[in-house]
Amino acid sequence: MAKDRFQAPDYYLIDELLTDEHKLIRDSAREWVKREVSPIIEDACQKAEFPKHLIKGLAEVGAFGPYIPTEYGGGGLDQISYGLIMQELERGDSGIRSTASVQSSLVMYPIYTYGTEEQRKKYLPKLATGQWMGCFGLTEPDHGSNPGGMVTNIKDKGSHYLLNGAKMWISNAPFADIAVVWAKDEEGTIRGLIVERGMKGFTTPETHGKWSLRASATGELVFDNVEVPKENLLPNVKGLKGPLGCLNSARYGIAWGALGAAMDCYDSALRYSKERKQFGRPIGGFQLQQKKLAEMLTEITKGQLLVWRLGKLKNENRATPAQISMAKRNNVYTALWCAREARQIHGGMGITGEYPIMRHMMNLESVITYEGTHDIHLLITGMDITGENAFGG
C-alpha cells in the first residue's frame, strides 16, 4: 500500500469539543496506526492472516479496556477516549478494531461488570496487557438476531457445570486464551461463563474463506461436555440483559470505529480527486466528484456529532440502548456508503490494494451485520418510538 498520508477531516471544529487528553490519546493511536498498521495491513488482508505481533502495541495504546479502572489494569479513561481509540484503529482496519472491541467490551466488560472480585483480579490485568486474549460466544449457527433462542446449555453437576453446544462467527476465537460464553441453565435462564483454552472438550476451529475482516481471525467455539469450574460462572447477571449489556458497549465503540473507516475513505478520495487528472484538469474540479465528496463529508460530520454527544451521555450513564443502536446503524451505513462513493472516485485504482477503499468496503459488510444487523437496529429504534415490538415471534 502507498504511504499513509491520512489527514482527519474536522469540518465542524469538533476537536474544540475534546479535552487535550482526548486529543493526545487519539493522536497517539493515530500515529501508532500510521507506523504499525498501515504498512502491513494490506498484506495481512491479502494473506488472510491476523497480525498477532500488533497485540502488544494495541495494549500499549490503550485499546484493551481503556475504560476499565486502573486497579484492574485498565486505563480508567472515559467513554470518549474509548471511542476515539476505536475510531483510529478502524481508520486502519475494521478487523484490528474488532479484535480490540471484543477484548474490551465483550470480554473485559462482562468480567468487570458481572464477575466476582477474584475473577476481575485473575483475568483483567492479563487481558489489559494482551498477555491473554479473549473472545465472546453468543451467536449460534441457528440463532443470530434472536440470541434468546440459543441452545448451548449448562447442567449443574454439583462440583462443576457441564457445557454443551456451539457458537459461530466468533472474532478472536482461533487464538483466544479465554471465552466469555453465554448458555442456558436447566431453567432456561441465560448465564455467562468463562471458558479457558485447554479445558477438555473445548475446541475453536477457524472460519476460512472470508471476503471480509480478513486481517481478523474468526472461528467457532465447540463445547463437547466441557467441565467448567463453578467459580468460572459470572454470578452477577442472569438473562439476555447480560450479553446485551456487553453488546451495548461494543456497539458504542463500533459507532466511533466505523467513522474512522469513513474518514479514511473520504480522505483518500479527496486526495485522489486533486491528484488524478482527466480532460486536462483534476477530477475534483468536476461537479459529480464534488457531489460525492461534499456528501461524504456532510455525513461524516453528522456522524462525528452523533458519537460525541452519545459519548457525553455514556459518560453520565444516560445513553440508552436505543440511542446506541441509532448511532451504530447510522455510522456503519455512512461508512459503507462512503466506501462505495470513494471507490468510484478512485476509478479502477479503487479496487486495488494500493488504496484502502475496497478493504474497508468489504470489512464494513461484516460490521453492518455483526453486533446487531442494520435491520435489527432499525427495529430497536422503531420499538423505542412506537412502543410496538416488530421483531416477530
Next chain:
Amino acid sequence: MKILVCISHVPDTTSKINFTDDKKSFVTQGIQYIINPSDEIALARALELTEKDGGTVTVINVGDNSTEATIRKALAIGATDAVRVNAAPRDAFFVAKQIAEYAGKNSFDMILCGRESIDYNGSQVPSMVAEMLSLPAVNSVKSLNVEGSTATLDREIEGGKEVVTCPLPCVVSATEGMAEPRIPNMRGIMSARTKPLTVIEPVTAENMQQIVSYDKPQPRTQVKLIDAANVAALVDALHNEAKVI
C-alpha cells in the same frame, strides 16, 4: 545523568498557514500544534540515555499556557518533569536567554535541543544557550553517545561524516537519525497527569529582532518544458517571457 530537553510548540506540518490581513500575525484558528519534530528526536535520545544509565529528563518550553498540551505530551512520552517559562517567545535571543537562565541555576549534564524549529527555522537557540552558559555546542548531530563525562557525536557534513567528542556539560542539537521519536502509550498519558509542570516567570531580555511582516511563498508556477536540442527557444523564453536575460 541529568538532561534538559528544549521543546518548541509548532504548527503541525500539514496545517494550512495563513496570516492576518495586515500581515502582522499568524492565524492560529484550526491549527494543530505538535512538539517540534527534531525536539522529539532529542527527547527520545535523552530518554534512551537515562533509561540505560539512570537519570532524569526535564523538558523546558518558553510559551504561554496554550503550549501546555504540547508539554504534557512530552511528559506522556516519558520526561520526568517540565518547566514552562511563561512568556510568548519573541525571538531566538529571548528564548535562549530564558533557557540559559533556568539551566544555569539547575546544573544539567547535557542540554539537548532540536536542530531547528519547523515554524521559524532559525537554528539559533542551541548555540546561543551554549554561549550564554560558556558551554561547548555541537549542532546537527545524528548520533550521540556518552561515556563517563565525554560525549561522542556524529555530525553529517558536506560529503561525509564528522565525529567529535566533547566534555559534559554541553549543548547538542539533534537531527534525524539520532533516535526514533516515541509515541506516548496509555500508561504514559495517565502518568503525565500528575507529573510536575512548573511555571516560572521570564527574565528580561533585550528585543533583538522585530517581525515586520509575513508573506506566503509565491504559488508554484507551471513548468514549461523545452526540447534540449532547441536552444534558441530556451534563449527566447528566458529573454522575452521570464525576462531574466
